[in-house]
Amino acid sequence: MRRLMILTCIYIISNGAFGIQYVVDSELGDDSNSGIGTDSAFRTIQRCVEQLKGSEPGDECRIRSGRYHEVVEISGLKGTRDKPFIIGGYGDERPIWDGTVPIQPESWSFNEATGVCSASIQDDIFALLLNDDLLTPARWPNALWSDKTLFNNSYWGHCNANSSYGHIIDDGYAGLAESGIDATGSMAILNVGSWITYVRPVLSHNPGSPEFTYNHDMGHVPWNDKYNQYYLEAGLSLLDAPEEWVYDNSTKILYLIPKDGICPDPESTTLRGRTIDYGLIINDTSGLKISNITFLAANINAYSYPWHNSIPFAEIDELHLDSLVFKFPSSSHRMLGSTDQPLYTRLIAMAWNDGSKVRGHVSVVNCTFEGSDGTPLVHDGIGNFIHNNLFVYNVFTGQWYGGEAGGGGIILGRGEEEIISQNTLWYNGGSEGIRPSANCTVKFNHIIGHCAGKNQNDGAAIQVVRTYQNGAKLSNNWIHDSPKHGIRFDTPEPLGNATMGNGGYAGHNVIWDTEGMTIKGDDHTIENNLVIDKNEGDECSLCVIYRIWTDPTIFNNLTTTINNGASQADGGKNVDDWPNDWPLAGEVVENNYSGKDVRVQIVDPDNWDYRPVEGGVFTQGGDIIGPYLPGKEVKTYWIPGRKLFKTSTPIPVSGRSTSSDRDVVMFLGGYMADEHHFYFGMDELRIEEATMEDEEYQYTLDDDEGNILSLPKLEECSQYFWRVDVQQGGHIYKGDVWNFYT
Known part of the structure; x- marks a missing residue:
């Protein structure tokens, strides 16, 4: 009886009103322990997960601070929405799910002439970190993660117009010939597909030559002489700057140029190499919450899988990520000679079962994604909720080819009825920012500096492809300081035999210092947007397209275009009456303002106060033009973006x-x-x-x-x-x- 009373007390204390709380401690724990309480903690997360399999919904794995270098597999956990299993930090502690191992060679060799440190290491690594910050693979032209120049295409080579499939000729801007390097065997990052960037090894290059070859085995690509660009990476001949490194997996030698000119201390654990992609793999699981953990150079792969032969259908449902930090979640394997696209945070709650798609629900709330080489987040499901997250400095190569991550993006949706709200996207690279899917809601997001360094061609901060426009709702977003379109409803041009997109909504958005808003397709509603200060030229900032160049297709016959304000609003260039423009397209086109003085109609655009001037022209047409009411008529001035705990x-x-x-x-x-x-x-x-x-x-x-x-x-x-x-x-x-x- 006494033992029963003690166990009951432990259960209540560990559990509150929900479930048993198991503890994991990488330093003081032991997997032979019970896991109950800090004095009997498990040592590994995997052991705790195994304990949850025999537990009830609502039970928890609470992880003490420390580093956990594990690949944990979760399968068969069946919690509920109201009583999920929980894997999270213990109290206010934030553990590190670590995809790296310490680099501790017996000794380093130092070359005084080059400043290069070299040492033999045990593990094949594909990313290198110092003090938990990313070092840069040796590259040409030189650029660094630390100063974010690797996002800027001023630090890329640019292709001469005589370049062709498999044969790159440098245009001399960066000076490949003058560099004197031998690029043979290095990896070429090739943005030769507009919004697609490929990677192939350099097959041949002679020092002093502006030309090199690669195996163009990817068939037809959207080649564009004007924008084709490249850089070279992962060759020992490219190693010439502090913070750069090279690993030769044939000899297992690591080469590094330290910033301070001093080789790392072999006994220190501050230099670390990445050895795993996915630290957490989840399938056949429902009702699971993961919270308050930092994933350092590690990632999550959660997926449903279809019925196939003797393998039964198994789904992901009610998977919730809360207050996680993903730091360098996606790293390429280019240093190991791989041309595969980097593995991304993958939350795929969809699989086929008996001929039908079955979708579960996923949420990502209050998380941070920083420094991802590839797409930070790809998700599928129904009603997925991507809310109050920060995406900062992701996608510095834009390496994506197709398939599940086809088209790329910072947030890439593949499901139905997703809600992407209150997120901040801060100076990410790549052609596209938010690329939502069917019947999406994209609202109250703040997108700053998307692809500011032009490291990939084409795209938009919010890009809706034609198949997903019907039912798309884009509202109350701020988008600015980007060379891309702010919002684009896209459709192929020329249209040919394709079907144009239709039935989208874009309203109450503010877009400035971008390429504006471009609406192709038909039967859209475009209302109360403010689109000002186009980057350059005299073309439209609000473009509700009537015709595109010489394509005879007429767009936006049934579109409603009302109550918008813009520096210039029209339907695109009229090539039959050059240089004049088509008027704004639509079946209903009313109460829109187009003028270079549009800023005068707004209270204080330099200070992000986009209310209309009281008594100004935005307030005189019956309905208010733009996304805000004047004065203090309402108690809330909506401001998009991630909310912090402080204001x-x-x-x-x-x-x-x-x-x-x-x-x-x-x-x-x-x-x-x-x-x-x-x-x-x-x-x-x-x-x-x-x-x-x-x-x-x-x-x-x-x-x-x-x-x-x-x-x-x-x-x-x-x-x-x-x-x-x-x-x-x-x-x-x-x-x-x-x-x-x-």
């Missing part, structure tokens, strides 16, 4: 000047906030140190009371400081101190 995205933008007539400030509220506390004044230190007992404290807004804060009358030529804290339960997340000038 963010101040308006006016911190450090900028604004009019002394400004009467409000706005902000993006905290994640899961209950209240926001507002501080305002003219003394930075007092605002920094103020509490709710000080005069700088103004008032508190409940989360449902909006994000518009009224100001006192401002003085001219003055500086003001403000802060907004988040109250979440009993915890306060102190905000940054922001400022503006009048």
